[in-house]
Amino acid sequence: MSQKPFVKVCGLSTETDVAVSVEHGADAVGFVLTKSPREVSPQRAAELVAGVPETVATVAVFRSETVDQAIQLATEAKVGWIQLHGHRTPEDVKAVKAAGFHAIRAVRMDADHSEFEDWGEDFLLIDAAVPGSGESWDYKAVRELAAGRRWLVAGGLSAQNVAEALEESQATGADVSSGVESSRGVKDPELISGFLDASRAETPAV
Numbered sequence: 001m002s003q004k005p006f007v008k009v010c011g012l013s014t015e016t017d018v019a020v021s022v023e024h025g026a027d028a029v030g031f032v033l034t035k036s037p038r039e040v041s042p043q044r045a046a047e048l049v050a051g052v053p054e055t056v057a058t059v060a061v062f063r064s065e066t067v068d069q070a071i072q073l074a075t076e077a078k079v080g081w082i083q084l085h086g087h088r089t090p091e092d093v094k095a096v097k098a099a100g101f102h103a104i105r106a107v108r109m110d111a112d113h114s115e116f117e118d119w120g121e122d123f124l125l126i127d128a129a130v131p132g133s134g135e136s137w138d139y140k141a142v143r144e145l146a147a148g149r150r151w152l153v154a155g156g157l158s159a160q161n162v163a164e165a166l167e168e169s170q171a172t173g174a175d176v177s178s179g180v181e182s183s184r185g186v187k188d189p190e191l192i193s194g195f196l197d198a199s200r201a202e203t204p205a206v
């Protein structure tokens with residue numbers, strides 16, 4: 001990859017983890033506002049967002065919520081971006097954009113090809129079957145399907161495989177949660193900084 005990847009660290013719940021992500025060059029930080037071991041309330045997310053510089057994107061993550069609920073919760077959390085998992089429609093993306101948010105739409109790597117079409121989102125996010133599970137997949141499998149899109153690769157990434165995943169998939173960037181945790185839902189600052197450094201490393205020629 002010749003351009004610097006766009007890197008998001010997701011599932012943050014402490015000031016320390018937000019600060020480490022920002023200091024080590026994260027382009028986006030994510031707060032999970034849906035049922036998850038990483039779930040935070042919109043009020044807690046707003047407290048954390050207050051410590052994020054404007055140059056870093058703040059993302060609220062949703063799965064089972066309707067788009068109207070997502071917009072309401074994201075407004076309370078004071079984020080600039082909404083990330084939608086689950087079954088979605090082009091109208092959902094339109095509603096997110098019309099409400100003034102940037103949009104990330106998540107699809108499973110094995111989704112119907114029609115779901116990889118451009119619905120007007122800022123990034124498509126291509127993930128494992130179960131979001132936030134730490135499950136890896138064959139990142140090069142969607143390379144042709146996603147070619148020409150602005151998209152993030154996610155699912156099972158860590159400092160050990162992110163550079164290779166970016167190279168193989170030709171994604172615009174990467175999103176991580178489990179791979180920067182010491183135990184489920186608990187982020188590790190050293191793993192966060194290691195991931196961000198590794199995501200910008202060139203893959204060694206083979």
Ligand SMILES: O=C(O)c1ccccc1N[C@@H]1O[C@H](COP(=O)(O)O)[C@@H](O)[C@H]1O
Pocket residue numbers: 010011030032034035036037038061062063085125127128131132133134135154155156157175176177178179
């Ligand atoms: O992290 C969660 O718990 C979560 C819950 C519901 C929807 C999305 C979630 N996270 C997203 O999953 C991937 C990270 O996966 P991994 O843990 O690194 O394998 C990323 O897109 C998160 O935003």
